[in-house]
Amino acid sequence: MPPGPETVFAATYLLDAALGTLGVVTGMISGVTVRGPGGARPATRTTPEAAVLQRILAEFREQDVGAVPMEVSSHAIVQGLVDGVWFRTVAFTNLGPDHLDFHGTMDRYFAAKAAVFTPDRAKAAVVNRDDEYARRLAATARIPVWTHSTNDTHADLYADEIRCGADGTDFSLHTPDGYARVRLSLLGPHQVGNALTALTSLAATGADVLGAAAGLETLHGVPGPPRRRPGFPRPRGLHAQHVGPERVVAVSALADGRRAAHPRDRRDRRPGSEQTVPARAHCRRVRRRRRHLIR
Template sequence: MNAQELIQIIPDILSVKGYTDVPIESIDYNSKRIKNGAIFVAIPGFNYDGHDFIPEALERGAGVVIGEKALDLGGKLYIRVKDSRKALALSSAWFYGYPADKLKLIGVTGTSGKTTVTYLISEMLKDIGICTGIIGTIGNVLNNRKLPTSHTTPESLELNQLFSKMVEENIEYLAMEVSSHSLKLQRVEGIKFDVGVFTNLTQDHLDFHKTFEDYFNSKKKLFSQSKQAVINIDDESGKRLLSIINIPRYTYGLDKKADLRAENIRMTANGVSYDLVFRNKIYPVFYSTPGLFSVYNSLAAITAGVALGFPIDDLINTLKKAKGVPGRFELVENNQGIIVIVDYAHKPDGLKNVLLTIREFCTGKIITVFGCGGDRDKGKRPIMGKISSELSDYTIITSDNPRSEKPEAIIEQIESGIIGDNYEKITERAEAIKKAISIAKKGDAVLIAGKGHETYQIFNDKIIHFDDREVAKECLSKGSFK
């Protein structure tokens, strides 16, 4: 590979300085990983500016540097571009031989439901006999082998590396979460999705986007890169999106105008059943996770499968066998007659939906344990406090991942939205879970919300092992704490 070829595929080049006949062996944006013959892409970040690390990259053997600032590297090839992130995405795709083009891609975006929808799509297609992969919050999955992840949607370099691995392992269909961050930060630039799925849009990530309009516009970008759209027509932003895009689309929801519509919804603690109306035919559907959100998630997955051309009967039959997603309405088994649920709900609508679902089958009281993450949207904290106090019989406010913030300060902000006095504050999360289970009686439900599948807790100066499910199991095994 040669830099002369690279220059041909990078858009918005402002200038090229230096000798261009340079062989290329690798590409990276981290100066510490640079080796001889590498392309180093300098990205202006939120905490660090990649341009400051150009000397280190050159010292380590970088043969080409891409950046946004006007620089002279003394003869070394420097390609100045308008947008380094965009250049990284397109350069990475080029370096790895455009692997995304060799996969059938389903991109799922929205505030809630992305993880579950991608898992359901993968499970259904896998059961039909298709080799599938997943990229998302819980992890990246290649042929049932799970790989760790640090972002919902990886940086464009790592994303193309994953695509390349999936092609090598004969993955045919890939279901991936596409976050608003990844769309705004050009991580999926240049990728064409066979189907783009929109689940919903509610308040979240306003610490990053600042306005709801920017949040919506970032999500909207996915559909300029999709061949077909699958949209939740019951969501106001979904309706708005539907009026803007100009690609083939399928809609789903409870609305009579939806292409795939759920009717006669029946809910139990074991799951949800409904009648799916599609093209004037009725199909009975069962999915083993209860809740109205499960109706929407399963509808989204089935609709995506229909858009891809799979028979609806096959999709519905495979859905019956689909396993639950780790940390999403996950029941912690016990012999004490207490319903203990661990859920990732860390946004207002997520917490509300889970609590409303529990209320439908819980015969006793609902005790909720939750906190909010530090260095994230502060506006949702009092909103979630209000929701928990209104929909739970008792709330224990605790710590989540405080990061650089003081846990007590976060808890106070949650407390400001609480209505009534049916709550208490326990900063230590393990102690909060212990207290909730200790006061629960037979028939009661304990919801441990916010962290779901996570197996760690992030503080300002450390990351510790912490799993809500493990803590709950330990507390339940002891039975009583009096």
């Protein structure tokens, strides 16, 4: 099933809900929020700076957190922001033509993702067999690979008999340990792939997948990523908030710094877009907004 634009957001939240159903104390690091037993605060970027990330994980450990569902952007991998983290499970959802202004080519983009699917970075991989690049990763990964699919019954976990309605989505889940009917409060067939990502991540750790699946319906909504205001370009800074679907969900068992983006004359990078926002005009708008806030 093609993933939706909120793929990793939903998969991260579903994984958090599934772990909670199993009684695991969780922290969560997403592009929207950083949340743990001590409270929640808004996220400033998809993956925190390296030092900030380590501080967050240290706080979670002091709060007896047992697992941390988190999003890892391809930018963060290239910049070494997660070099100090060893993941119990990493999941590859899909790869699309986004962020090529940073990576240059799809092959370099794929290589950035694949860099964390190695024995020195993670213990197990979770791969969506319905995606071409994910299948390529499964064939080359040097760690144990768990697969899921909505089309291939040979995957470790697969879903069929998918039904979507105005009040939710339900499907039949097939696992090595048995079968279950799963219901989601989230809308849309793409949420099945998100749920499979979460459940397969648990299967890779030996957790009770069928027990966890029963609790997924408790998630009634997923906050979306920030949207840029009409007329303003998306920042190209290295730590800009990423709104595309191509990210990695990672599960780690175990004061915020910001870097300004320097606007330059450029075209919006969305396929088919020809909108150009001159840097000079963008800076004038920023100054006007700043003056308004100071008053």
